[in-house]
C-alpha cells in the first residue's frame with residue numbers, strides 16, 4: 026500500500042485539527058484591522074469607560090465585570106448603543122463580527 030497506516034493516521038489527525046481551528050480563524054478580523062480595533066478600544070471606548078477600561082462615565086469593561094453578562098446583550102449594547110444614556114451605537118463603524126471579536130477580546134483580558 027502506498028500510504029502506510031501511521032501516515033493515514035497522521036493525515037486524519039491533521040485534518041481534524043484543521044476542521045477544529047478553521048471556524049475560530051474565520052471569526053477573527055485580519056491582523057491590520059485587529060490593530061485598528063485595539064486602538065479604538067483604548068481611545069474611543071476608553072474615553073468613557075476609562076483608559077484601562079476600569080470604568081468612568083461608562084461602567085467597567087473588565088473581564089470579571091462582563092463575565093456573567095450574556096454575549097448577545099453585550100453585542101446589542103455595542104452595536105445599537107443604549108437609548109437615553111451616553112453609550113452610542115457603534116454599528117456604523119464596526120460589523121457584528123468585529124463586535125463579537127471585541128467582546129471576546131474584552132473577556133480574555135488579564136488584569137491585576
Ligand code: HEC
Nearest residue numbers: 069070072073082083084099102103107110111112113115
Ligand atoms: C460617550 C461615552 C461612551 C463611549 C465612547 C462608549 N461607551 Fe459604552 N457605555 C457608556 C455608558 C454611559 C454605558 C452605560 C449605559 C447604561 O447606563 O445602561 C455604557 C455601556 C456599555 C456596555 C454595557 C456594560 C454593562 O455592564 O452592561 C458595554 C459592553 C459597552 N458600553 C461597550 C463599549 C465599547 C466596546 C465602546 C467602544 C467601541 C464603548 N462602550 C464606548 C458610554 C460610552
